[in-house]
Amino acid sequence: MGRPDKAQRAAIARRRSDAIDLRLAGVDWLTIARKLAADPTVNSDGIAYPQGYGIERYRKGQEPPEDQALIHAACRDVRKALDDRRTELNDDVDEMRALEADRLDRLFFVAYKKAVRDQDLAAIDRTLRIMERRARLLGLDMPTKTELAGPEGGPVYVASTTADELAALINLTDPASS
Incomplete structure (x- = not known):
């Protein structure tokens, strides 16, 4: 075949x-x-x-x-x-991301010229917003570190529980059971 x-x-x-x-x-x-x-x-x-x-x-x-x-x-x-559909969608997303980046580049150029030439604070703010949007779109920003902490910044304790203990806890906090 x-x-x-x-x-x-x-x-x-x-x-x-x-x-x-x-x-x-x-x-x-x-x-x-x-x-x-x-x-x-x-x-x-x-x-x-x-x-x-x-x-x-x-x-x-x-x-x-x-x-x-x-x-x-x-x-x-x-x-x-x-x-196949997932691949097509990913290709479409990549294409749209590139198009949006091009649009942001054009807007940035206009705002940047005005910010530098006129030292216009509104244009400077707009330039920074375009830069921030472009960085988010392209994943240029470093990821934000998040940390989970227990009481007073101490460790988080995880305990196992039985189904009966869990049911009792749910009944204690369930307003319908009162």
Whole structure:
């Protein structure tokens, strides 16, 4: 089996999209798998789904895959489609971040010129705000160190408790139990 051609890749993408749509609609895995199966004898619509699950077996005239194999294929499709969408979203986020950085650069240039040339305090403040926004957008600021401390700056003590002790504590603080 070689690499799928353009039409086959489009059909596979359509199948994955259909699998996600069905899963989002709350359809169980076996129903999804049967609806998107290549062999009309197991396909719930009674048709051969293009590039459906078990297409290789169907083309060779073999028995269709077992339910577990169909379910596995449907799960794999949904995982792959979600990974692809996540990658697309990450690419879109990176592109948007670069666009926003370019916009901030243009605004900074205008505000900076006015701040330096006119020594305008409002322009200086605006320049600093643009710089702060750009640093947050690009992650240039050092992370803020946070520290958890107990009473008077001492250590934090952690204790385990039983379910009964926890229930008793909840009942003590629950205004409805009064």
